[in-house]
Amino acid sequence: MRSEVILETIGLWSGYGGKPVLQGVDLTVREGEIVAIIGRNGVGKSTLIKSLIGLLPSDKGSVLFRTKPIDALAAYLRARLGIGYVPQGRDVFPRMSVLENIAVGEAIGGTVSKDMLTAIFHFFPILLERKNQLAGTLSGGQQQQLAIGRVLMGAPSLVLLDEPSEGIQPNIVQDIARIMVELNRTTGVTIVFVEQNIDMIRAMAQRCYVMDKGRVVAELTKEMLQDRETVRRYLSV
Amino acid sequence: MDVLYSAFSLLYQSGDAFAFLVLSACGLAVIFGMMGVINLAHGEFILCGAYVSTSATHMGLPLPLAIALGAGVAGLIGMLLERLIVRHLYSRPLDTIVATWGISMIVTQGTLIVLGSTMQGTGTPFGSFVVGNYSYSVYRIVLMGMALATLAALWLVFTRTRFGVLARATIQVPHIAQALGVNTGLIYSLTFGLGAALAGLAGGLYAPTMTLVPTMGSAFIVEAFVTVVIGGADIFLGTAPAAAILGVVKAALTSWQGQLAGQIGMLLAVIVVIRILPRGISGWILKERA
Amino acid sequence: MPILETRSLNKWFGGLHVTGGVDFALETGEMHCLIGPNGAGKSTFFRLILGEHLPTSGQILYNSHDITLAKSYERIRRGISVKFQVPGIFKALSVGQNIQIALQHHVAPAELDHEIDLLLSFLNLKPAARQLAGNLSHGQKQWLEIGMAVGLKPKLLLLDEPTAGMTPDETFATGEMLQALNREGVTVLAVEHDMAFVRQIAHRVTVLHLGKIFAQGTIDEIVANEQVAAIYLGEAHAQ
Amino acid sequence: MALLSRITSILTLLEGPQTLGRGRRFWSGFALVVAAASAYPLFADGYDVGNNVYFFNWTFMALGLCLIWGYGGSLSFGQTAFFGIAGYAYGVLTINLGDAYGLTLFALVAAVLISAVCAAILGYFLFFGRISGVFLGIVTLSVTLVMERFISQTAGPEWHIGTARLNGFNGMGAMPSLTIPWPGGPIVLFPDVALYYVTLVLLILVYLGLRMLVNSRFGNVIVAIRENPQRAEMLGYDVRKYQLGTFIIGSSLAGLSGVLYTSWGNYITPASMGMTAASLPIVWVAVGGRSDLTTTLFGSFLVLIGFQALTIYGSQYALVVMGALLVLTVLVAPSGIVASAVLLVSKRWMRKKPQSGEVS
Amino acid sequence: QEKTPIKLGVLEDQSGDFAVATIGKVHGIQLATAEINAAGGIDGRPLELVVYDTQSDNTRYQEFMRRVLQRDKVDAVFAGFSSASREAYRPIVNQFDGFAFYNNQYEGGVCDANMVVTGAVPEQQFSTLIPYMIEKYGKKVYTIAADYNFGQISAEWVRNIVKEHGGEMVGEEFIPLGVSQFSQTIQNIQTAKPDVLVTLLVGTAQASYYEQAGAANLKVPMASSVNVGQGYEHKRFKAPSLANMYATVNYIEEVDTPASKAFVEKWHKKFPNEPYINQEAENSYSAVYLYKQMVERAKSTKRDDIRKVIAQGDVCFDAPEGKVCIDPKSQHMSHTIYLAHVGEDHTIDFPKVWKDVKPYWLGDAGCDLTKSDPSAQYTPSNPPVATK
């Protein structure tokens, strides 16, 4: 199955205040794939994700979405192309209710479907239970679920997840992995996620890029992902 | 009958103070409450509304249209200033104090240079009416009505429209809102513009009743700040009750001990309320609700 | 003798009963893990111990002193220290200064620089010593906060998800560090969702669910508990 | 020996992570500036000397605000309240006590203490009530406005303390200048060379003292509280006490400004506590660069001189230009003009080994 | 060969709150200076003005008073609108032994040899106004006054004069500066039902009173010593909000004498955009001519020499308002006081004129600058202790 390339970076450089963090990242993601990005703390995984969504301007190189360069687009325009983003550290809107948080997510697609809301509440029942609580007072794991639910509301075609399992209880980690895989199968959504949790990587990823010092240093195939020890080794490159 | 008359008089006085506080504060509440920007140029947006509407009236525009025009122009100028200046300062809210202070100086003195030291008033429309021993101005009743209407309109905008949700999201975590597809730049401009337009509206509404000079904005600004502080960050939960409470306090103290007592009483109320409710009335309501 | 004890500790948020009469005892010198579903009330339990929230009812004893109403900083001075779930660091200060502020309590000025160096190399943050803490990556911030908590030389160390965002190897290293501290006499209470880590360090595990103690025991007992599997661990761990 | 090492360890606090400038180059620059300032009256005319004393007077208030706001992170809009309290206290005391026997110096100390006590009372309510951020600014603003309104209406003869009439809006005058008792007849400190040196020495002492304060453990803690009060508390510091301490010190410096100003012009007015006056310290500090004592000091000085010069030469456009400068500064030099200039220059110096992202 | 110029410092508020009433003062000085210079200066020496904008800010007065005296070394200074600004600069004038003209109506009482006051004082305006009003409209008087020295001391004068003339105070209310909303005050006045309302409102915010009272149909005859003559409210507000206002002024541009008409004409020729020529503008204009005369007669610009001339008691000038003279005891000025009456359409007529009204109070109370210089400000409730 060789489908269209949905996301591609060519020699991407980016960083903060003149200090380069990404130093020529090349990667390619095809429509409908689930790709993991792994690497130690501080190698630039989050920086990469932020450059993809456009919160960080790229200094050199290029980001292509469906073969069109999107470097010049502001983040909100990229989002409107159908790219969803779940940040590391959740960043829910603290003084807004759960429902209102989810409502903001609608901005991406523009078309609001009641079904999607029902689906989200089905995946994450706690959100329904707490729908009027201020998001800032949710527990850490609840916030993470909200952040994921929020992004799904816009029915994106590509989702960028930055450490989605962080702070989530084990069985829900498994649930999230299952949900994402199921969504991927049913809606064809492409998923790129940064992760440290071996089980989550193995449960979700079809392919995996390994980063070190701002570069992609290895790529793990589906077969290599079968082996827990291999993944473990690469996680600590 | 006398009881009714004095009840009406108390209602009228409190309502009058209430209207002044609400109309002064709304624009500030939007800009400060929503965006966290301390806008020291608030008074100058009021000035803008007042001058534009008065000039328009002099040119023959009917008063309601002239006032709307004043609000509109103030709003547009607000959006412009947001684009040019305020936009760059959201990450440093306290620096906005300096920037807006600068804007305020430019506008006040610029008005003096360009338009002279004063502008001729248009006179208050609608005449007066008598209840019991007192005669009252009809226009003040209109002002009270406008204060209520403004509150209602704002409430609708911020709770019943998508704009309200997106505006609050943008202000709380701007980069995430952006990454979720919200045109945060536009939202900021619109919110700031709305605040400025509300200030302009206050200016337009009060212009017929006041001296028109380049420094007239300062007559509003203390009251506006006090109301917003007592109200807390949320406009509807805060500003309206704060204005109501302060209106009564002020009217009562003024009729009892004169204007100075009214003024000082109001400022002391700030300190007392803040001591009891550090996050204002709305902070208290929200906490109770959560 | 327990270093920390709570007696029917209750906390309500409005109509939400978040901590429901918790009777909990932490033995001195113990390494104890607190696990439980999201929203079980683990972080809230920590905040109660630290005085960030005051309990609706109940008592907290530390070394047999009643500290239920003590101010947070008083509790810290008695020897408690904490790493929060969301990293709390001094963003606009350098990494070195962050550590300094934690150390200056009890380290003589002459030794301060040396001690800071030691701790930083231990945290793998030496190269970032002069960088602003706010510019660290998420994982590095976690390390820094652990460093500050450890730097206080506490008797009781509270850690809320210390290894979130760490790779398995780093997680393991963190575990070893904690074990070393524990050998020096530090009591550790950690909230974690990473069972490998829990298995590595915990002498005892407490499961919190809906604000109440749901189960308590060794990690093997807990993992074997089907109810815990149902509410929390899911199938992967229920071997 | 122990004493010596004690002293050196205190002196090392003169530089540290919380202050810009260290090492030989900085201190020789400092010595140069001090020398130039000391030599200045030899070359300048009486007007310039007196005028500079006037500028010096305000910088204490700016330094105080720099401490409270820049270092402590609490925006106080109420420096002028303490300025006014101390100014009036000085007036009341000296009018009643006279200027013999160094009583004006006693009045100076007493007036500053009075403002410190007032700051302690207000600060207690603020910080122990956990008010912070913008609200702190607005409450302190309200306080100074209340003071202004109140004093403004004390015109009547019933408003007097001893023989000193408060005199309402018109302001209180006729208090003696600071006077140093001297064997050959007391030295009256008119805005002149003598006062220049006294004020300069005070300024240098306060500046160096504050440098040591912010680089001390206390300083570390107050910047930590600015960054993250919760974390600071969780490191065992009583946040409120540190905030209160900072507030008292900063406000007393405003008080010192108030006394010096009152003595300088033999006059104090409620307008010194009004809205405009209250905003000015914030403007000075923000424009200079609030994150550092040195930039604040030079920045305030520059703004004061610049605004006065503009008023002299700018005719009716002065206020417009001032406003535009403020806006531009905030936009172009976010950390203040002086701080930005220093950074720019030091970048030039450091070009060989670029170290962006690090704090110097 | 040019003779060295005589330098005059001018410190007036050309921006900020007070600008409305004070820009004209600078123009008045400039007009007089231009005329004098065109006519050959003072003893052949041209006048040179050093003008600073004090921005309605007391501290600017302090800065610039030092500057004009110490740096610019001016021979005399023309300075100040608000009493606070005068009090701010007075210690500095004293310290440098300067010579300052305060060309402004005020609450009175400044007994200071370094000062000449050309503005009107309460006794000049109230001893004329109040009896007239009581006689014409009735005995019940209500005062609203700005809540500061000027307002309070003026109100005290009103109170005393009302009592002297058998009137009765039925209310007195002080309004903080900057207050712009008057509903409650209007109602209080309606409750008291006065025959005469004395309005001593200061500043642009307080002037809003008239519009609001008009809108509430409050029709009590009004009397004022500040309004109309200073802030020309009748020009700025739409008729008829100031209708039936009586103000005692020592000059306004409507004064209908040949001298005044000529004055207004030459003024507008030089400053075509001037919104209004108020009494302070005229005072400032006259002050320059008075200074010219003093210097010419003293043949010196030294203050001591000039004061010897003043002490002769005949320094007078035919001002646009009529003849004015400096009183040697208090160094204040006599005035022609016009009773200006504002009509329904805001036109002005003058039902009464008092000639040569003296600033008597200070001298009577014991201030005699020819003998001693206390450099103080007194009030009726705090008079000078008579010189021994």
Ligand SMILES: Nc1ncnc2c1ncn2[C@@H]1O[C@H](COP(=O)(O)OP(=O)(O)OP(=O)(O)O)[C@@H](O)[C@H]1O
């Ligand atoms: N805002 C910032 N300003 C300056 N430098 C930054 C900033 N954010 C991150 N960095 C630096 O960029 C590098 C990469 O950070 P990034 O957040 O991308 O790491 P990461 O791979 O996501 O790590 P983690 O697993 O800890 O989240 C780090 O060295 C970090 O110090």
Ligand SMILES: Nc1ncnc2c1ncn2[C@@H]1O[C@H](COP(=O)(O)OP(=O)(O)OP(=O)(O)O)[C@@H](O)[C@H]1O
């Ligand atoms: N201030 C508050 N107001 C209202 N509800 C709150 C507040 N703080 C916490 N809660 C609620 O209390 C419950 C417990 O939260 P807590 O943060 O203690 O959970 P946790 O066990 O730490 O979960 P996680 O593993 O997800 O971090 C949650 O349901 C949360 O929504």
Ligand SMILES: [Mg+2]
């Ligand atoms: Mg990351």
Ligand SMILES: [Mg+2]
């Ligand atoms: Mg938690």
